[in-house]
Every structure is written in C-alpha cells, then in structure tokens.
Amino acid sequence: MVDLAMLLPLLRRGASLVTNDIADLTPGLKAAAQVLETGLCGKAQANLYCSWLAHQGFGSHFDTHEVYVLHVAGEKTWNVYGKHFDDPVAHTYFKTLGDKFHEDHKGPISLQATLKPGDLLYLPRGWYHDALASSEATLHVAFGLTTPIGLDLVSLLFERAVHDPLCRASLPDPRPDDGQALKEHLAKLGQRLAGFATEAEVQAQTARFVESFRYPRADIALPGDALSARYKRLPGDFAVRETAQGWALLNGKLGAPIPEGFDRIVAWIVARPGFDTGELDRTFPELELSKRQDLLAKLAAMKVIEVA
Numbered sequence: 117m118v119d120l121a122m123l124l125p126l127l128r129r130g131a132s133l134v135t136n137d138i139a140d141l142t143p144g145l146k147a148a149a150q151v152l153e154t155g156l157c158g159k160a161q162a163n164l165y166c167s168w169l170a171h172q173g174f175g176s177h178f179d180t181h182e183v184y185v186l187h188v189a190g191e192k193t194w195n196v197y198g199k200h201f202d203d204p205v206a207h208t209y210f211k212t213l214g215d216k217f218h219e220d221h222k223g224p225i226s227l228q229a230t231l232k233p234g235d236l237l238y239l240p241r242g243w244y245h246d247a248l249a250s251s252e253a254t255l256h257v258a259f260g261l262t263t264p265i266g267l268d269l270v271s272l273l274f275e276r277a278v279h280d281p282l283c284r285a286s287l288p289d290p291r292p293d294d295g296q297a298l299k300e301h302l303a304k305l306g307q308r309l310a311g312f313a314t315e316a317e318v319q320a321q322t323a324r325f326v327e328s329f330r331y332p333r334a335d336i337a338l339p340g341d342a343l344s345a346r347y348k349r350l351p352g353d354f355a356v357r358e359t360a361q362g363w364a365l366l367n368g369k370l371g372a373p374i375p376e377g378f379d380r381i382v383a384w385i386v387a388r389p390g391f392d393t394g395e396l397d398r399t400f401p402e403l404e405l406s407k408r409q410d411l412l413a414k415l416a417a418m419k420v421i422e423v424a
C-alpha cells in the first residue's frame with residue numbers, strides 16, 4: 117500500500133519513482149508486451165520510471181536483457197556508451213561488478229539522444245547507458261525482454277543426461293594415475309553431451325521451449341476487472357431501436373446513438389438486471405477487451421449501469 121502523504125513530499129524533493137512489473141496493468145501495456153513476446157520470442161516485463169528535475173536515476177550500467185524504452189512524458193537525454201561483454205546474462209558475475217568497474221569500462225559516448233513522448237529507444241543487452249531527465253517531469257516505460265539462450269540448453273541436456281548411465285557413473289579418482297582416467301572420462305562425457313544436442317527429441321524439445329518462452333498473460337485489466345467485474349442495470353425504460361440515423365438506446369423519450377456493431381451487445385445488457393464481465397465475454401467473444409471497457413464506461417456514465 118502506497119502512503120501518498122509520505123510519497124508526494126519525497127517526489128517534490130526530486131526522488132524518482134520506479135514501479136516494477138506493470139505489463140498487465142492496462143490493455144495498452146499488455147498489448148505492447150505481447151507484441152514483443154510473440155515477435156521476438158521472449159519474456160517481456162515493463163517498469164515505469166518517473167523523475168523530476170534534472171535527475172539521474174541510475175549510474176552508468178548495462179542491462180542483462182534487451183531494453184525497449186518507450187518515452188511517455190517530458191524529455192530525457194540518454195547516453196549510450198560502448199559494450200564490454202557480448203550478451204551478459206542475469207548471473208551474479210555480471211550483477212556484482214560494481215560502479216568502479218562500470219566507470220572504467222563504459223568507454224566514450226557513442227550515441228546521445230533526447231527522447232520525447234512517443235519515441236522508442238532500443239538498448240541491446242550489454243551496452244552501457246545512463247539517462248538524465250532534461251525537463252521538469254519525465255515518464256517512460258522500459259520493456260525488458262529476456263530471450264532463450266544457450267545456457268538454457270544446459271538444463272534441457274541435464275534432463276536428458278539423467279537417463280544416461282555414463283552420465284550417472286561415478287567420476288574416476290584422479291590420484292592413482294595423475295588424473296588420466298578422469299580426463300578420458302571427461303572426453304567421453306563431452307562427446308555424449310554433444311550427441312544429446314543432435315538428438316531429434318532434444319532438438320524438438322528445444323524448439324518447443326523457444327517457441328513457448330513467454331509469460332502467461334491473463335485476459336484481465338487491472339484494477340477495473342478485479343474491482344468491478346459485476347454490474348447492475350439502473351432503473352429506466354431502456355430499449356434498443358433502429359432509427360433513421362442508426363441504432364439508438366432509448367430511455368423513455370431520450371435516446372443516445374449506439375456505435376455500429378454494438379446494438380446486440382447493448383440490447384443484451386439492458387435486457388437483464390445484472391451481469392458480470394465474464395458472462396459478457398462468453399456471450400460476445402468477438403468483443404475486444406478495450407472496446408468492452410470503453411462501452412461499459414460509457415454506459416456507466418449514461419447511468420444505464422453501475423458497478424454492483
């Protein structure tokens with residue numbers, strides 16, 4: 117729970133606000149995350165960054181996943197430096213290098229860009245960067261994308277190796293022969309593991325792993341669906357009628373136009389004392405989430421329905 121009485125004074129003094137894991141919070145964010153996930157075979161996570169005054173939220177660093185910065189408000193100047201490692205991963209080794217290491221290895225600035233609302237900046241993993249708010253208040257959403265990598269194959273090969281007697285056998289004691297038997301055993305193990313990687317079943321499993329490498333996303337929009345999944349119809353003499361100008365929702369003598377294609381849905385809603393959004397979705401599976409939310413908000417504003 118956020119204590120606004122404490123938060124707002126901190127923000128006014130120049131603190132940055134970071135909100136992690138917001139990809140499922142609105143239909144727009146979720147759609148953007150899904151596009152990244154299906155288009156690039158990865159797991160997308162979205163974090164929101166809001167800062168005030170000329171403030172640098174983070175020191176120069178590189179990320180261990182791909183980053184897509186979507187700028188929303190204000191202006192922010194990004195410095196992109198060089199890369200020191202190819203494709204770093206989220207392992208302690210890369211995560212604990214420290215500020216001095218980063219300062220010593222970031223290199224000269226290779227790109228400086230001032231992002232304005234609507235701009236998108238792609239930061240490949242491993243590339244050093246930092247950012248400075250260059251207007252009074254700035255807001256951006258950073259989509260982080262983690263893709264399947266070679267190291268993930270190690271887990272798949274481990275599962276395969278469990279079924280192989282050579283992989284289960286004890287390793288030879290290196291003391292009697294100065295490690296000769298152990299070296300030969302390791303060479304055999306290496307060949308065996310290489311063989312596993314060429315097996316059709318392991319290759320098919322790996323393909324399935326890559327194709328399905330994304331977060332499951334429920335078809336809900338928070339907080340709306342969690343808080344107001346059930347609606348009731350308000351008192352009124354509602355009817356859906358076709359007029360010379362198109363379909364209209366009548367309440368007694370008053371009428372409001374119904375957008376094209378929504379007449380059946382509005383008729384279904386006013387024909388019952390109440391409904392929940394799950395029922396509505398099952399009855400009209402073609403109704404997109406954003407359009408459904410829009411329609412319910414309009415009907416609520418017109419005092420046709422309200423949250424039960």
Ligand SMILES: [Fe+2]
Nearest residue numbers: 177178179183
């Ligand atoms: Fe970053």
